[in-house]
Amino acid sequence: MTEEVGVVRRIVWREILPWLIIFRAFRISVSLPILSLATVGWLLTPFGSQIASAVFLGNADASTTQWATPLSDFVTRSESLQAIPGISTIASTSNPIVHVYEHFTDPFVQLFDRSNTVRETAYHLFRGMWSIAIWAFFAGAITRIATVQLGREERVDLRTAVVYAARQYGWSCAAPLFPLFGVFLASLPLIVLGFVMRADVGMIVAGVIWPFALVGGLVMMILLLGLLAGWPLMWPTISSEEHGDAFEAFSRSFSYVFQRPLQYLFYLLIAGLIGGLGWLVVSNVSEAVIELTYYGTSWGASNERVELVAFGEYTGNLGTGVGLIRLFNGLVRIIAMAFNFSFFFCVLTAIYLVLRRDVDKTDFDEVFVEDKQQTYSLPPLESNEVNSPPVATNSGAEQSDGASASQGDDPAS
Numbered sequence: 508m509t510e511e512v513g514v515v516r517r518i519v520w521r522e523i524l525p526w527l528i529i530f531r532a533f534r535i536s537v538s539l540p541i542l543s544l545a546t547v548g549w550l551l552t553p554f555g556s557q558i559a560s561a562v563f564l565g566n567a568d569a570s571t572t573q574w575a576t577p578l579s580d581f582v583t584r585s586e587s588l589q590a591i592p593g594i595s596t597i598a599s600t601s602n603p604i605v606h607v608y609e610h611f612t613d614p615f616v617q618l619f620d621r622s623n624t625v626r627e628t629a630y631h632l633f634r635g636m637w638s639i640a641i642w643a644f645f646a647g648a649i650t651r652i653a654t655v656q657l658g659r660e661e662r663v664d665l666r667t668a669v670v671y672a673a674r675q676y677g678w679s680c681a682a683p684l685f686p687l688f689g690v691f692l693a694s695l696p697l698i699v700l701g702f703v704m705r706a707d708v709g710m711i712v713a714g715v716i717w718p719f720a721l722v723g724g725l726v727m728m729i730l731l732l733g734l735l736a737g738w739p740l741m742w743p744t745i746s747s748e749e750h751g752d753a754f755e756a757f758s759r760s761f762s763y764v765f766q767r768p769l770q771y772l773f774y775l776l777i778a779g780l781i782g783g784l785g786w787l788v789v790s791n792v793s794e795a796v797i798e799l800t801y802y803g804t805s806w807g808a809s810n811e812r813v814e815l816v817a818f819g820e821y822t823g824n825l826g827t828g829v830g831l832i833r834l835f836n837g838l839v840r841i842i843a844m845a846f847n848f849s850f851f852f853c854v855l856t857a858i859y860l861v862l863r864r865d866v867d868k869t870d871f872d873e874v875f876v877e878d879k880q881q882t883y884s885l886p887p888l889e890s891n892e893v894n895s896p897p898v899a900t901n902s903g904a905e906q907s908d909g910a911s912a913s914q915g916d917d918p919a920s
Contacts (some may be wrong), residue, residue, distance in 0.1 A: 526861045528657050529777050532854035533785045534845065535656055540665040541649050542882040545849035546842050548645030552610075555637025557599070563630040603782040603847040604775065604854070613639055643679035643742070645893035646852045647672035650746040652841075653856040658747065658874035681753035682741040686761075693726045737764040738773070742852065743859035749875035752888060763862040770865060771858070778854040785850055797836050809872050 535541065614635035618628060648668040655663045672679070700720055703709035713720070737760030743760045750816035764771060805813045816823070816832050863869050 517589060524872070525864055526774060526777070528860065529774060529854060529857045530776070531657060532653070532850060532857045533781055535653050536785070536850040536853040537789070538652075538895065540668070541652055541849045542842060542845060543665070544645045544648050544668075544847040545847075545852075548641055549845045549848055550841065551641050552638060554804065555641070557632050559630045559633040559637070563633065564627045591633060602785050603850045604779045606847050607851040608739070611635075611642075611738070614638065639680055639683055642848075644672050644676055646742045646848075647675055647679045649849060650743045650854045653853040654743055654747045654860065654874050657857050657874065658871045659861055660872075661876070671746070678752045678756070679742055682745065682756040683738050684735065684758040685753055686730040687728045693723050693730070695725050697719075701900050712794045716896060733761040733764055736768075737761055737804055739851070739855040740764075740859045740862070742754050743856040744789045746856070747859065747863075747874050752874070759863070760920045761868055763859075766866055771862060774861060778858065781848050782847075782854065786846065789843050789846045793839050797839060 510630055579765045617623070617631040618635065623631070648665075648671070651668045651671050652663045652665075655661050700716070704713045739758040740763060741756035744756040745753075748755060748759075800815050801816075805853055815825070816829050820826070821829055860871050864871065
């Protein structure tokens with residue numbers, strides 16, 4: 508009698524350490540479809556600051572930010588032809604997780620500054636709403652591609668992702684606004700109390716009911732805390748669930764943040780580590796491409812001629828050529844900077860799937876995918892009682908005629 512011995516043939520790390528799918532986010536984020544979406548989204552983002560500056564602050568008061576004109580900044584900036592300095596110019600950007608998070612949250616954080624004027628408040632509000640309006644579409648398409656690849660290990664083409672993001676665009680815009688609307692409702696009684704406080708007697712009234720006012724502040728704090736921590740999970744929710752809408756994105760993001768805060772923080776730390784290393788690779792690769800192009804052309808044009816590209820302003824044919832070279836160099840850097848957004852939304856999609864598995868016990872592959880396969884079957888039977896003529900039958904006569912006929916044909920009769 509042989510004794511069977513169990514042999515471990517394969518270790519399913521996906522089941523033992525499910526958070527390892529976070530490491531797959533980098534490979535997905537550098538794919539051509541996702542980088543293309545992130546690049547277009549990042550190019551459209553600064554127009555919000557420019558419009559807000561012109562409308563609410565005036566051209567003279569328009570503040571210069573790092574998002575103001577990314578293309579012109581990269582084109583007109585003086586470039587170093589040395590490899591190490593050239594790399595350091597773009598590598599000075601912070602970690603992708605911190606970089607993108609601050610970009611989205613900064614307008615709304617500035618919105619709650621009590622020293623703001625009405626115009627400054629409108630300026631920050633417009634900037635924040637513009638970012639939501641732009642990235643609700645592009646992040647929706649990115650997270651759709653990422654959630655299907657990470658969850659079901661299937662590919663989604665760019666067109667399908669864009670169509671899906673366009674269909675869910677309304678919910679994607681509304682999801683981050685749900686908590687803000689709650690903050691607005693909670694602040695209405697406080698606004699009324701503020702008008703009462705304009706009078707000296709009103710200060711006494713405010714002092715009496717101030718404990719109730721603090722309750723309103725507590726509600727606002729909880730909503731804003733959940734929003735600041737959970738908004739990156741809202742768009743992956745809409746891209747993953749069959750009935751993904753703004754309410755489900757709001758409820759799931761708040762639930763995961765408050766039920767698994769330490770796990771969420773641990774996953775973000777891992778994502779930040781991977782993002783920092785990934786940005787180091789992407790930034791160095793982009794600068795190396797430009798530097799090696801300079802190096803190759805310098806053998807034919809001479810180093811002095813190539814240095815004209817980096818320094819000085821020129822006119823005529825020389826100015827046109829130098830301008831085009833700077834433009835394409837800027838596009839290379841823009842694509843590299845767009846990696847920050849592509850990685851951010853891909854890695855937050857992976858974190859959402861892990862948190863969903865931890866809290867709701869939902870497997871990774873339970874991601875909504877539309878079934879567009881055609882099923883072939885017979886057409887339905889249709890009765891034609893109106894047009895078909897009636898057929899008179901006499902079952903008794905037919906049976907007797909059939910019996911006599913059979914008897915006449917029977918050779919034994």
